[in-house]
Amino acid sequence: xxxxxxxxxxxxxxxxxxxxxxxxxxxxxxxxxxxxxxxxxxxxxxxxxxxxxxxxxxxxxxxxxxxxxxxxxxxxxxxxxxxxxxxxxxxxxxxxxxxxxxxxxxxxxxxxxxxxxxxxxxxxxxxxxxxxxxxxxxxxxxxxxxxxxxxxxxxxxxxxxxxxxxxxxxxxxxxxxxxxxxxxxxxxxxxxxxxxxxxxxxxxxxxxxxxxxxxxxxxxxxxxxxxxxxxxxxxxxxxxxxxxxxxxxxxxxxxxxxxxxxxxxxxxxxxxxxxxxxxxxxxxxxxxxxxxxxxxxxxxxx
Amino acid sequence: xxxxxxxxxxxxxxxxxxxxxxxxxxxxxxxxxxxxxxxxxxxxxxxxxxxxxxxxxxxxxxxxxxxxxxxxxxxxxxxxxxxxxxxxxxxxxxxxxxxxxxxxxxxxxxxxxxxxxxxxxxxxxxxxxxxxxxxxxxxxxxxxxxxxxxxxxxxxxxxxxxxxxxxxxxxxxxxxxxxxxxxxxxxxxxxxxxxxxxxxxxxxxxxxxxxxxxxxxxxxxxxxxxxxxxxxxxxxxxxxxxxxxx
Numbered sequence: 001x002x003x004x005x006x007x008x009x010x011x012x013x014x015x016x017x018x019x020x021x022x023x024x025x026x027x028x029x030x031x032x033x034x035x036x037x038x039x040x041x042x043x044x045x046x047x048x049x050x051x052x053x054x055x056x057x058x059x060x061x062x063x064x065x066x067x068x069x070x071x072x073x074x075x076x077x078x079x080x081x082x083x084x085x086x087x088x089x090x091x092x093x094x095x096x097x098x099x100x101x102x103x104x105x106x107x108x109x110x111x112x113x114x115x116x117x118x119x120x121x122x123x124x125x126x127x128x129x130x131x132x133x134x135x136x137x138x139x140x141x142x143x144x145x146x147x148x149x150x151x152x153x154x155x156x157x158x159x160x161x162x163x164x165x166x167x168x169x170x171x172x173x174x175x176x177x178x179x180x181x182x183x184x185x186x187x188x189x190x191x192x193x194x195x196x197x198x199x200x201x202x203x204x205x206x207x208x209x210x211x212x213x214x215x216x217x218x219x220x221x222x223x224x225x226x227x228x229x230x231x232x233x234x235x236x237x238x239x240x241x242x243x244x245x246x247x248x249x250x251x252x253x254x255x256x257x258x259x260x261x262x263x264x265x266x267x268x269x270x271x272x273x274x275x276x277x278x279x280x281x282x283x284x285x286x287x288x289x290x291x292x293x294x295x296x297x298x299x300x301x302x
Numbered sequence: 303x304x305x306x307x308x309x310x311x312x313x314x315x316x317x318x319x320x321x322x323x324x325x326x327x328x329x330x331x332x333x334x335x336x337x338x339x340x341x342x343x344x345x346x347x348x349x350x351x352x353x354x355x356x357x358x359x360x361x362x363x364x365x366x367x368x369x370x371x372x373x374x375x376x377x378x379x380x381x382x383x384x385x386x387x388x389x390x391x392x393x394x395x396x397x398x399x400x401x402x403x404x405x406x407x408x409x410x411x412x413x414x415x416x417x418x419x420x421x422x423x424x425x426x427x428x429x430x431x432x433x434x435x436x437x438x439x440x441x442x443x444x445x446x447x448x449x450x451x452x453x454x455x456x457x458x459x460x461x462x463x464x465x466x467x468x469x470x471x472x473x474x475x476x477x478x479x480x481x482x483x484x485x486x487x488x489x490x491x492x493x494x495x496x497x498x499x500x501x502x503x504x505x506x507x508x509x510x511x512x513x514x515x516x517x518x519x520x521x522x523x524x525x526x527x528x529x530x531x532x533x534x535x536x537x538x539x540x541x542x543x544x545x546x547x548x
Contacts, residue, residue: 177413177414180406180410180413180414181414183403183405183406184403184406184410184414187403187404187405188401188403190365190385191397191401191403192414193364193384193385193386193389194363194364194365194385194386194388194389194395194397195386195389195414195415195417195461195462195465196386196389196390196417196465197386197389197414197417198386199386
């Protein structure tokens with residue numbers, strides 16, 4: 001099952017190592033952005049957004065159309081993020097806020113219905129066939145050579161943006177008045193409300209921010225992955241694994257876990273291509289056995 | 303209704319509670335509670351444990367919803383509104399169980415409470431709070447969950463003041479605190495009174511309210527049973543013996 005020869009051959013040449021590490025990092029960063037939204041929403045609102053992958057898809061399609069119309073990728077990424085964020089706020093206000101505090105099955109059903117509806121809407125608007133954006137014009141530059149491997153400039157941009165947004169998210173939650181209020185409301189919403197704060201607005205904004213993170217991930221994925229209705233489901237499952245490994249509520253945990261999973265995916269595709277998914281679930285199982293709160297989890301956003 | 307002259311109706315009324323009924327599930331807690339609070343005055347709401355003091359305070363703050371009756375602040379009906387709307391109408395609520403945000407620093411607790419008053423006034427700022435509560439200035443970076451009960455009580459009052467309320471609801475601020483801390487809280491409330499803020503003070507202990515409040519209302523089993531000045535209440539042994547644990 002495991003192709004040790006191929007694995008050893010790759011690990012012993014720096015070119016292959018650089019290529020696999022880069023593509024692992026790309027997968028990891030996309031997973032991180034989606035998972036940090038899941039973990040933020042869970043940590044504060046105590047609701048698991050099973051529909052999070054849909055906002056990744058919305059971000060990707062919005063970015064695709066904007067890029068086709070304007071040819072400006074930066075604008076496209078912005079539209080993907082903001083569009084997913086707005087859809088997220090609407091989803092929170094109109095649907096998910098009605099099942100806060102209800103049992104998990106109800107939340108799951110509501111989210112699953114939403115996933116199916118959005119998938120069909122995407123089919124109606126963009127069609128069921130695969131779409132490809134391709135590397136945007138801004139990044140059609142020769143790849144950078146690094147230790148014998150090739151690193152496309154867009155990959156560097158993707159990693160840079162993801163790290164920037166990750167750091168920004170942590171600062172938003174820990175240092176700003178918005179973050180302080182939202183964290184206090186997570187633990188004691190009635191008291192925060194009694195201080196004159198519209199708690200619902202803060203919850204909706206946080207939910208929207210989490211969805212915008214998925215939207216950014218979708219927009220960043222659009223040039224390197226193909227777009228298809230249902231593309232949200234795969235990333236959803238993987239981002240849940242990331243969230244569980246990293247620890248529910250922990251953004252740094254999501255970052256660490258996303259890199260671990262990304263590298264497992266890219267190296268695994270060389271060494272054990274048939275067991276990549278299995279390996280990811282195995283890592284999750286091991287973490288759950290030996291560290292049930294996840295690598296950096298404390299149970300809530302701190 | 304027993305009682306002599308009703309002190310709280312003297313002057314203009316800023317907060318008026320009329321005939322509110324409150325239920326917790328199927329059990330009725332408040333039965334047609336009426337209160338009038340004069341502008342700039344302090345009303346002591348006295349009663350034994352479980353008499354309905356806290357529920358009355360929660361109903362005014364919007365935490366418990368009255369099923370009947372009205373609560374008007376400066377003529378605006380607030381009964382049944384959300385707590386944040388009531389807070390922005392100028393009513394600041396300090397709960398009995400303190401409810402500091404334990405994971406946040408003292409200063410972050412204060413910043414979360416920060417808002418302008420209903421007339422846009424920003425009388426209470428961080429500087430003024432630290433000036434009035436030197437202990438909070440010393441502890442501003444401390445995690446609120448690590449403070450003592452008395453310190454947390456100071457913090458909750460200060461946090462509510464940061465919202466520049468016109469009416470301050472203090473729910474049993476002396477409960478469970480050492481006598482010396484109780485005295486400090488009493489001194490603080492006297493200081494606050496001088497700023498002109500209207501106070502509703504729910505208490506079991508009438509002696510704590512002497513020298514702090516002008517007016518008194520006694521609640522028992524969810525009914526207001528007596529209304530007078532605090533001096534009048536103190537002189538009325540029949541009422542104090544019957545309704546207060548003294």
